[in-house]
Amino acid sequence: MQKIKQLREATGAGIIDCKNALKQSGDNVEKAIEILRKQGIAKSAKRGERDASEGIIKVAVSEQNNEGYIAEINSETDFVARNAEFQKFSEQIIELIKNSCQSDKPSNLDELFAMVMGNNKIVKENLDNLSGVIGEKLNISKFNVLKGSTVADYLHLGGKIGVLVALDKENEKDLAVNIAMQIAASDPKYINSEDVSNEEIEKEKRIYKEQLLKQGKPENIIDKILQGKINKYFEEVCLVKQEYIKDDKKKVENILGNIKVTGFIRYSLA
Incomplete structure (x- = not known):
């Protein structure tokens, strides 16, 4: 039950989905999060990073x-x-x-x-x-x-x-x-996209590809969509690629010069 609770807090997914994901992952929480993301049930792993103290x-x-x-x-x-x-x-x-x-x-x-x-x-x-x-x-x-x-x-x-x-x-x-x-x-x-490891980029690509296939997207356009998805991922996790909070028409890199x-x-x- 502790792992189900941990998984629910990390993903916002329901109890049944969490149970199934843990079963598929061999009771590995990190792998279960990835499974839920591929299914589109968990949109982000960020919630699990929060410190509850x-x-x-x-x-x-x-x-x-x-x-x-x-x-x-x-x-x-x-x-x-x-x-x-x-x-x-x-x-x-x-x-x-x-x-x-x-x-x-x-x-x-x-x-x-x-x-x-x-x-x-x-x-x-x-x-x-x-x-x-x-x-x-x-x-x-x-x-x-x-x-x-x-x-x-x-x-x-x-x-x-x-x-x-x-x-x-x-x-x-x-x-x-x-x-x-x-x-x-x-x-x-x-700080910037060069800091993101190839391993992490490939992991995100796998997740996005699974999501696109489940949406019925044809194989021949998935690669083009994937690059756009990765660019959006960089905009989320890389400081200089983010929209500047005081002017959303600019990126942080524009403010830094x-x-x-x-x-x-x-x-x-x-």
């Missing part, structure tokens, strides 16, 4: 705008995520990461948990103490640092979505913020 995402950028920081701090309920003490602790964590010396910056969660905070207690001890006071399990699940010539941050939905983006040109803060907003809203997987996005990080609790 509650909490908050915090972001910050260095004074020079060349380094950004992002962290996800979790609670069991949204009520606690809005708690003033939890919010204060979360802000202290992102500031701790930001203000630590370059040589002392944590490279993993264990190092972050061992860092000393302003009250001379380590992060893990403060987290456990706060958990005891609030009465819920709390955790810092992940964090990251992003460098670039210009780095901007953006928070959406009150800290449910957080983004960092890096550009290859200095002093482009306004542009970088707009691109970060784009990433928050459109959730791209890649000669400036390149060198990296981005998007955390989501939504």
